[in-house]
Amino acid sequence: MNVKFDVDDLGLNVISGTGSLSVALICQRCTESLVIDLDIEFTLSPAKNDEAAEALPSYYDAIELDENGEVNLLELVEEELILAIPLIAKHEPSQCQAPVDSVWGELPEELEKPNPFDVLKKIK
Numbered sequence: 001m002n003v004k005f006d007v008d009d010l011g012l013n014v015i016s017g018t019g020s021l022s023v024a025l026i027c028q029r030c031t032e033s034l035v036i037d038l039d040i041e042f043t044l045s046p047a048k049n050d051e052a053a054e055a056l057p058s059y060y061d062a063i064e065l066d067e068n069g070e071v072n073l074l075e076l077v078e079e080e081l082i083l084a085i086p087l088i089a090k091h092e093p094s095q096c097q098a099p100v101d102s103v104w105g106e107l108p109e110e111l112e113k114p115n116p117f118d119v120l121k122k123i124k
């Protein structure tokens with residue numbers, strides 16, 4: 001996990017980062033475990049309020065400051081991770097244990113996303 005703090009040519013604070021991690025999910029077809037690798041990448045600029053957020057160049061995503069005027073980095077990374085995790089995880093067809101004639105439309109109950117805090121522990 002790499003996070004960089006910078007000030008750009010316009011004098012804006014920029015937080016950029018990249019990271020990769022493995023997440024253990026449950027295959028929604030055969031219900032066996034499935035490990036996927038995620039790569040995340042973000043470029044954000046802190047904004048005090050909506051107005052400031054709208055004034056940002058479009059290549060930055062606005063991030064809201066908390067009540068202390070600070071950025072909560074853990075929350076930030078967590079949000080990026082949640083966005084990166086597929087809602088419905090499945091094996092590649094060649095690696096899936098499910099019988100070929102299984103019904104595709106039916107989903108097991110474990111549709112919940114993994115707890116991001118569990119996921120964070122696995123960050124490389």
Ligand SMILES: [Zn+2]
Nearest residue numbers: 027030091096
């Ligand atoms: Zn599977």
